[in-house]
Amino acid sequence: MVAPGGRALALIALGVAVAGAVLALALALAFGVLHTGGAGRAAARTTTVVESAPQSVAAGGSSAVNWVAAYAQAAPGTVDVTAQTVTSANTPFGTAEEPATAEGAGFVLDGQGRILTAAHVVAGASSITVTFQDGVSRGAKVIGEDDSSDVAVLRVSPAGLTLHPLALGSSASLAVGDPVGVIGDPLGFDRSLSTGVVSALERTIEAPDGFVIPHAVQTDAALNPGNSGGPLLNAHGQVIAIADQIATGTNEFGRSSSDTSTGVGFAVPIDLARAELSQLERGERVTHAYLGVSTATTTTPTEQGALVEAVQSGTPAAKAGLRAGDVIVAFDGTTIRGASDLIGALAAAHAGEKVPLTILRSSKRVTLTVTLAVQPTQAPSR
Numbered sequence: 001m002v003a004p005g006g007r008a009l010a011l012i013a014l015g016v017a018v019a020g021a022v023l024a025l026a027l028a029l030a031f032g033v034l035h036t037g038g039a040g041r042a043a044a045r046t047t048t049v050v051e052s053a054p055q056s057v058a059a060g061g062s063s064a065v066n067w068v069a070a071y072a073q074a075a076p077g078t079v080d081v082t083a084q085t086v087t088s089a090n091t092p093f094g095t096a097e098e099p100a101t102a103e104g105a106g107f108v109l110d111g112q113g114r115i116l117t118a119a120h121v122v123a124g125a126s127s128i129t130v131t132f133q134d135g136v137s138r139g140a141k142v143i144g145e146d147d148s149s150d151v152a153v154l155r156v157s158p159a160g161l162t163l164h165p166l167a168l169g170s171s172a173s174l175a176v177g178d179p180v181g182v183i184g185d186p187l188g189f190d191r192s193l194s195t196g197v198v199s200a201l202e203r204t205i206e207a208p209d210g211f212v213i214p215h216a217v218q219t220d221a222a223l224n225p226g227n228s229g230g231p232l233l234n235a236h237g238q239v240i241a242i243a244d245q246i247a248t249g250t251n252e253f254g255r256s257s258s259d260t261s262t263g264v265g266f267a268v269p270i271d272l273a274r275a276e277l278s279q280l281e282r283g284e285r286v287t288h289a290y291l292g293v294s295t296a297t298t299t300t301p302t303e304q305g306a307l308v309e310a311v312q313s314g315t316p317a318a319k320a321g322l323r324a325g326d327v328i329v330a331f332d333g334t335t336i337r338g339a340s341d342l343i344g345a346l347a348a349a350h351a352g353e354k355v356p357l358t359i360l361r362s363s364k365r366v367t368l369t370v371t372l373a374v375q376p377t378q379a380p381s382r
Contacts, residue, residue, distance in 0.1 A: 105230030117229030144280030169238030184230030196221030210379030241267030
């Protein structure tokens with residue numbers, strides 16, 4: 001996957017191809033995705049909900065974060081997510097379908113058994129298993145997903161479970177240097193904690209549908225395959241983002257590095273996910289506004305804005321008269337200093353809105369009015 005700007009990114013669900021039922025069972029047991037205690041037969045069917053009030057987890061009034069306390073607060077609400085899928089493989093005898101397993105993480109939203117995770121973890125799943133900290137496993141169903149923001153809401157039957165919903169914080173108040181921690185299943189090692197800081201804000205990363213996720217949080221907390229969907233926590237134990245991707249690149253020999261932690265990881269901001277939660281929980285499709293251009297950030301101080309590199313035919317941009325070479329400097333009154341600003345402004349808009357665009361064309365300011373459309377389910381090929 002390549003993000004805007006040419007960076008190579010890797011989604012971090014742990015995918016394992018499985019051939020044969022015996023090997024599938026062995027892997028399931030090895031990764032702890034089966035619960036063999038028989039608790040579902042005899043346990044009481046009452047749901048117990050344990051609410052954890054947000055609290056400071058700084059150690060003794062110092063600025064250091066007590067990650068022991070943070071982990072104790074958040075780990076019970078973090079879950080393992082295992083999705084069974086089918087992949088196509090080329091063999092000497094033609095194309096064959098093989099079962100495969102994708103592993104990631106998620107976290108409990110409420111006492112109704114709803115769980116938030118990354119959409120790419122459960123994409124195309126024929127069955128999904130959620131495993132809680134106490135070892136109890138339940139089958140889960142996707143009740144809502146949005147490939148444009150890479151978030152999905154699952155639901156398990158809450159009867160007989162002890163649920164620990166995690167408190168949602170706000171990603172809007174984050175600053176570079178803030179301490180963060182992530183809990184997930186890196187490389188299959190469940191319930192692992194890694195810590196670090198917010199390395200940067202307002203990054204853009206590519207979504208599973210080929211469009212762009214705005215306002216992504218960059219962190220140096222170690223993210224690896226299996227961390228996808230896990231909570232990124234602040235110093236109060238609140239979820240401020242959802243672990244999603246890592247940057248990959250080439251080593252000193254020019255060979256591509258493996259899709260493991262590079263110290264450059266990205267997470268979907270919780271404010272973006274929270275804005276969609278009510279629709280996802282109702283199973284409704286989440287729509288996004290669509291303009292129909294590809295852009296880059298201009299590099300000259302006199303033309304600061306989003307440079308239009310291409311305009312897709314038949315799109316709102318084309319109908320409004322936007323051309324390649326135009327520089328968008330304002331969107332509905334909001335100043336645009338680069339491509340990321342335009343992506344963020346578009347994310348806050350709605351399909352059907354009529355929006356004024358201020359552009360620079362041949363050094364002249366021109367205002368166009370564009371009627372935004374509903375974003376397609378897949379980004380057009382470049």
